[in-house]
Amino acid sequence: MNQLFIALQHLVPQHLLSRLVGWLARSELRFIKTPFIRVFANHFEVNMQEAAEPDLDTYPSFNAFFTRALADGARPLAEGDDAVLCPADGSISQLGGIDGGRIFQAKGHSYSCAELLGDPARAEAFENGSFATVYLSPRDYHRVHMPCAGELSAQTYIPGALFSVNQITADHVDRVFARNERLVCYFDTDTGPMAMVLVGAMIVAGIEPVWSGQVAPPPRLPKTVDYKNAPPGISLTRGEEMGRFLLGSTVILLFPKNTVAWESRFSAGSPIRMGERLGTLRSA
DSSP states (O other): OHHHHHHHHHHOOOOHHHHHHHHHOOOOOOHHHHHHHHHHHHHOOGGGGGGSEEEEOSSSSSSHTTTOOOOOTTSSSSSSSTEEESSSSSEEEEEEEEETTTTEEETTTEEHHHHHOHHHHHHHGGOOEEEEEEETTTTSOOOEOOSSSSSEEEEEEEOBOOOSSHHHHHHHTHHHHBOEEEEEEEEEETTTTEEEEEOOOOOOOOEETTTOOBBSSSSSSSSSSSSSSOOOTEEEEETTTEEESSSEEEEEEEOTTEEEEEOOOOOOTTTEESSSSSEETTTO
């Protein structure tokens, strides 16, 4: 069954399917959005009691429902200035060290930091550093937040495939995170550079950083966005929202050598919520 699932991903028109779902998700027609939202919420047992607006009928589109805000206090932030916060709800796909410039994916699969970032020069900053990969399932809260305070220094949109990023695919598709469409955001922090990579996936209809709106996939009439250089003056505090997915995907965090120690209680498959202590800054 797993092999069939992987084979179908190679055969289906990934981008066409994702753009079609994106059109449906943006629709504000009641006969489209209402059943779409209700079927999804029931099937995935979405907990609307923690949402700022628990009434499904008030959302103008599926996208508005999917990127819903949470009620105040629903995700308390871990205490301590040295805490590296989990950026999103989901589960740990993998976390550990960047060994020989490579990042572990699953079951013998790995990919290079340079190909993930699309920039060998920038990858040097994370040589022998640390990474954490967080998978957001469809039922999860889909806003992405800052693990620590930082100032945006650069961003790069990298086009690519749209394989699913669930564990089955990670186990069987080589270098999936370095092959998929993604937005790479670099931040300057008090302990050095940090990269946050928002990875697109099958039927993910968009990636939206808070400073520019949707950048992946590029809109037909895009807003003015420089994909190579960051807009000036974007500083985000610890725990502040930095972006969101229109349908679920994956966030990868990269830190330099001797910067962060991951919490030992987390391993592949561990459930986690935004705001939990994912690690500790060594130099704090």
